[in-house]
Amino acid sequence: MATIIEVAAAAGVSTATVSRVLSQPTRVAEATRAKVMEVVEALDYRPNVAARTLRTLRAAKILLTVPDISNPFFASVIRGAEEAARDAGYAVVLGDTRHDPEVEDQYAEMLSRREVDGLVFLGHRLPASLEALVAREGASAPIVNGCEYSPEIGVPSVHIDNAAGSADAIEHLVALGHRGIGIITGPPISPISRDRLAGVLRAADRHGLKDRLHLREGDYGADSAHRAARALLAEGVTALFCFSDEMALGAISAVGAAGLSCPGDVSVIGFDDLPLARFFHPALTTIAQPKGMIGRRAVELLVGILRGIEPVERQLTLAHELIRRASTGAAPNPR
Amino acid sequence: MATIIEVAAAAGVSTATVSRVLSQPTRVAEATRAKVMEVVEALDYRPNVAARTLRTLRAAKILLTVPDISNPFFASVIRGAEEAARDAGYAVVLGDTRHDPEVEDQYAEMLSRREVDGLVFLGHRLPASLEALVAREGASAPIVNGCEYSPEIGVPSVHIDNAAGSADAIEHLVALGHRGIGIITGPPISPISRDRLAGVLRAADRHGLKDRLHLREGDYGADSAHRAARALLAEGVTALFCFSDEMALGAISAVGAAGLSCPGDVSVIGFDDLPLARFFHPALTTIAQPKGMIGRRAVELLVGILRGIEPVERQLTLAHELIRRASTGAAPNPR
DNA sequence: GGATACGATGTAAAGGATTACATTCGCGGG
DNA sequence: CCCGCGAATGTAATCCTTTACATCGTATCC
Helix, strand or coil: CCCHHHHHHCCCCHHHHHHHHHHHHCCHHHHHHHHHHHHHHHHHHCCCHHHHHHHHHHCCEEEEEECCCCCCHHHHHHHHHHHHHHHHCEEEEECCCCCHHHHHHHHHHHHHHHCCEEEEEEECCCHHHHHHHHHHHHHCCCEEEECCCHHHHHHEEEECCCHHHHHHHHHHHHHHCCCCCCCCCCCCCCCHHHHHHHHHHHHHCCCCCCHHCCEEEEECCCCHHHHHHHHHHHCCCCCCCCCCCCHHHHHHHHHHHCCCCCCCCEEEEEECCCCHHHHCCCCCCCEECCCCHHHHHHHHHHHHHHHHCCCEEEECEEEEECCCCCCCCCCCCCC | CCCCHHHHHHHCCHHHHHHHHCCHHHCCCHHHHHHHHHHHHHHHHCCCHHHHHHHHCCCCCEEEECCCCCHHHHHHHHHHHHHHHHHHCCCCEEEECCCCHHHHHHHHHHHCCCCEEEEECCCCCCHHHHCCCCCCHCCCCCEEEECCCCCCCCCCCCCCHHHHHHHHHHHHHHCCCCEEEEEECCCCCHHHHHHHHHHHHEEEHHHHCCHHCCCECCCHHHHHHHHHHHHHCCCCCCEEEECCCHHHHHHHHHHHCCCCCCCCCCCEEEEEHHHHHHHHCCCEEECCCCHHHHHHHHHHHHHHHHCCCCCCCCEEECCCECCCCCCCCCCCCCC
């Protein structure tokens, strides 16, 4: 691979001029620029990224970590993030942490070592090795949290109002006449689960149904929801609110396995609005998150920090929406 | 951030010794090593990756591109690839190309610029800018193809026998008594689609059913399959073989929408065995691919090339498996 | 005791690009 | 005709690490 020195030699100019042609073309005379470009093409020259990064201290990359890449929910967030990054001249390095703190730390190292300029993490944990960084640099630490939000972490974040979203789900079920409602939550360690649960309790309380709620903990995966739903169905609920669409799929599967029909006997509502949710059988009623926009805004926030712009809003709350499909219906008549 | 020079100064040794302590600890005296490590800890020193890469010409990263990150099929492949990469001391940079040749080229640039040491691509297209590289370096080009396989690309690959897999699907349906079978294929531009179609035709021919096949083209997404299935159902098929599980979900959704039941009226079989397939309603019969192993083997092949080991087998064919679940059943009695 | 060998460490040269500062040159104004 | 200015380009330091080679001291062996 040709170096800038060879290009300079072949074009009869100095390396400084070659560098300028590539990065600030207007500061070079037209004729020189043409000559240099010609040589660049001929030698198929590409600047060595390591050398550039070493010199400029800018990697032009941002790291995006997701807790579980097999969760299709994140795919849309990733898409949005990549677009925004590309727009701003950054490449995205994607890391799948599998909810493993050790892996999270490994990825976080990339930031410590300046392999990447900033980090957007979609989980709920700030890797331990970055806590010192946040404490030291405060608002100018190049770290943004997406989807989740924990005030104590102290970094900017982009998310929906999870409590309001799940309150909407409960309101929807109550309006359909459901009274015995089962909730399949996420692990309480995640603020998202806690917020959604808070919304559920608030809405239920509003209708005097707080004591009639049936709570079961899931892990956002279909499997856990399948088991939880089986137990809840035995308790006689007529509706199930699952904290993710994947869990809703597991719940619907359990409804069928119990010889019941959805939504005839049991209504099911999810959370996220996965692209596949409309193809579930029955098509899934759910709370939609603006997935792509979450990714986009998170990256924009990060890029702003990298450029030294203090964001106006450090916590961005985007709009959610209840999507009514076929998996929820009127509560069956009690007999 | 501290540099190796500061560490060396604080420890009272040369930078060479610090470097050795970190990369070849055994070649340094115990006492020196301890002293240096102490300073490393105290200053929280991390080697600068750009400088190391510049010096060694090794980025310790491999690039993994997927055509569509929202396809859960790839998630498992990615997992396997990451594990294998970690085992070999490499980090994975993940790129989502969205089937866009331009984006593929952008990622391929990372290899040309030595930002990464090698490339595993899961699509069916070798980015144009890398053709020259493959032509020049032949078997030692650090590029491996996963999932798909095109002999003309000339790079090693890891995949299943797609023709055999889809032949198995047809045999399964025929054994259940189905004669009017609809096939929802993928775009013929992808070798995977062509191979699977070839397997279908071969198996159908074996039973004299080649002329009774109903073919429709899909794009591996649920939407396209939903539409294709609607048309095929109107033609009176009793079974649908979809070239992906996602399409199978779309097809099942169309079966329901047409007022028919699956598998009572129409059997549906997919391809891939997504983690969610068993929670579909009905649980999906499908051809399972060893997804994690495909990713793992692809990376292992690549790492072998990077280490200068000529692989014994440049084309690796892994085993697939027919998973019988509830979405396929005996053909309805003709009247 | 002296030659040998080896282990431990230091010296300094890359590796490739960017950029502050210096230089050169031509041109317009006084 | 000279000065000064600005545009264009060059010079060389710098970013940080790795590693071939040199050096030094000590233990080993004859």
